[in-house]
Amino acid sequence: MTSEMIVSACVSACAASIAGLAVILQPALPGPNVKAVDYFQEADYAVFDHDFDLKGRNCEVGIQKKGICLAGSPIEDRIVPGMILPAQMPATSAEFAIILEAPLKKTELQTVRFGHRLALLNPKTRKVIDVMDLDAQSFAEAQDVNREKADIMDTDDQTT
Numbered sequence: 387m388t389s390e391m392i393v394s395a396c397v398s399a400c401a402a403s404i405a406g407l408a409v410i411l412q413p414a415l416p417g418p419n420v421k422a423v424d425y426f427q428e429a430d431y432a433v434f435d436h437d438f439d440l441k442g443r444n445c446e447v448g449i450q451k452k453g454i455c456l457a458g459s460p461i462e463d464r465i466v467p468g469m470i471l472p473a474q475m476p477a478t479s480a481e482f483a484i485i486l487e488a489p490l491k492k493t494e495l496q497t498v499r500f501g502h503r504l505a506l507l508n509p510k511t512r513k514v515i516d517v518m519d520l521d522a523q524s525f526a527e528a529q530d531v532n533r534e535k536a537d538i539m540d541t542d543d544q545t546t
Contacts, residue, residue, distance in 0.1 A: 422492045424506060426518040431525040433487040447502050447520045452483045457519065459501025467532065471512040480504060 435450040447454035461475065471477055479485065480499035492496065496509045506515040522528035 394441045422490045424495060424508065425516040426528075427489055427506065429489045429524040430504070430518060431486070431520070431522075431528055434520050436523070447485065449483060452487075454481065454483060456499070456502055459503075461504040462501035465500045465503050465505050465514060465517055467514055467517050469514045471507065471514065473512075475508055477509065477512065 398474075410502075431494050433449060434447055435445075436447055438445050438448070439452045440448065440450065440453065440455050443455075448455040465471075477496065477498050480497045484499065484504070485497050488497065491506060494508065494510075495506045495515060496532050498505045502520045504518045504520065507513070508515060515530050519528045519531040
């Protein structure tokens, strides 16, 4: 080995060591400050489009860019926070595209769709944790609609 080769090998080894040390000593980059939640947020509501045309028909609510138009359901108005879904009521997860577009929710919760309403459900207890009414014209209105429907359900329960 010539002296030039030895010097070159030493320089290469030294450079590799410095690069490795820089990686080890580099401060960890902060991860995204993401906290899973157990309620719907305005960003969830913003995923949905209202009153658009899809394949020649009017769609009241859906995700236009994904080609999703949500159909209504006769039971959607009965779904309110705090209720326990009856065993005969299916709790099928919402479409994958909807779940994918929505911000992070706690892993133990399931996003379920009942027509134009989304519910966060604890699948073990079947308790509805939160509901978002997609027929509303704004997120604030969706929250008001949920409170109104919950009050109506409470009134119905007390009269029966």
